[in-house]
Amino acid sequence: MSQSTSEHDPLDQTHPATPVVPDLSGTIPTSTEARAKRRIAALEEELQELKQEKGTKQRKMTYYISQGRAIRRTTVLYTSLEDLIGENDRRQDRLQRGYLALAQTLPWVHSKLTNLDVEDCEDMLRKLKKGADAAQGDDTSTLKDLVTAWVNEDFRVSPLLRPDSKQLRSFVHDVCGRLLCPAEWDWSNDCTEAWANYAFNGGDVEKGLFRSKILVQAFKAIFTSPSSAREVEGDGDGANILKNNRRARQTLNHVKVKTCIASIINMRKVTPRSIAYVVCQVRFALSSVSSWRTVDGDFNYEAFWNNTVDFFEDVPGPVAQRRVAKLLEWWTRKVFGKNHRDDLTPDVVSKMSVTALAEQRKALEDAAFDSE
DNA sequence: CTGCCACTATATGGGGTTAA
């Protein structure tokens, strides 16, 4: 304990109780100097790599052409390369939205990146990562216990799941297998942890998607409290976050309600990325693997996470957009209760700021390219 | 290819701390 407190920089004034979310719409994401330093480091690395495989540059044309021969054979038959690259750029937006999500949860990071020098910056990021991984591990272990309890309770399974061992989970176990099974497949007619009532409606893929009880339970266990997860039922609201909360709420909320993760990290509504996080955690808890791996057999967690985030953030049209917004509202109501106000959080993630960041990134890359 | 070693990431139990 003494160690972690002593590590706090006494000059560190960026630990405010009520952080101010920076306005990213018009500003440069990080200080030009710090960014330049990082960029230089990256370029130097690149240069070294290029030196090692010299010779490719002289015969640029033939090299490109001969390399291009592989594309139809292995990559795409009809799609134009421009479309392909455009698609990749679109996916890159996910990273930028990620930065904005970071700025939302840790508003002080933005200015730190601007003001600290490179070494302090690296140190900060290392520590942030440490905390991030630790919290993830904690969630994994709590869910390992809780998920067994929920599955045992709700499905009256005959080989009861053991909280301390994952041997019997995954597809070995009928219920786990059913919950894990991809929707398009058929595991005794109904599949997948994500769906409401665990039934997948073949006609409308989205119907009930991301509304299953176990997901809500897991979400509440992580973001409000393990005990609050017990009170998830049917279509009711999650009005009782904690018994302890009620009194505090009645006396109007000047005082912080009992600490739960959501209030600690200043999360006032359910976000796409938090759902994606929970979905992956639950999927892992239901599986039989004992250690996080990006790829588990045929299943790729990273792709799974990406797809989930894109489902919410990268929405094709206005109709789907409305549906997704509805779903997020449903989640927020489910987790925080129907009287919950979420309009206190400034909406940093605006189209404006994403565009601004995209332009800046492009300018940066152009500059780097020109300097070669 | 195999065995060994070093290193990193993750899992997990336990205990400290805190808010109500």
Next chain:
DNA sequence: TTAACCCCATATAGTGGCAG
């Protein structure tokens, strides 16, 4: 006092380098 968050220590699994 209790529930729950947070942190630490330790064990274990995965990874990569390297010599034989």
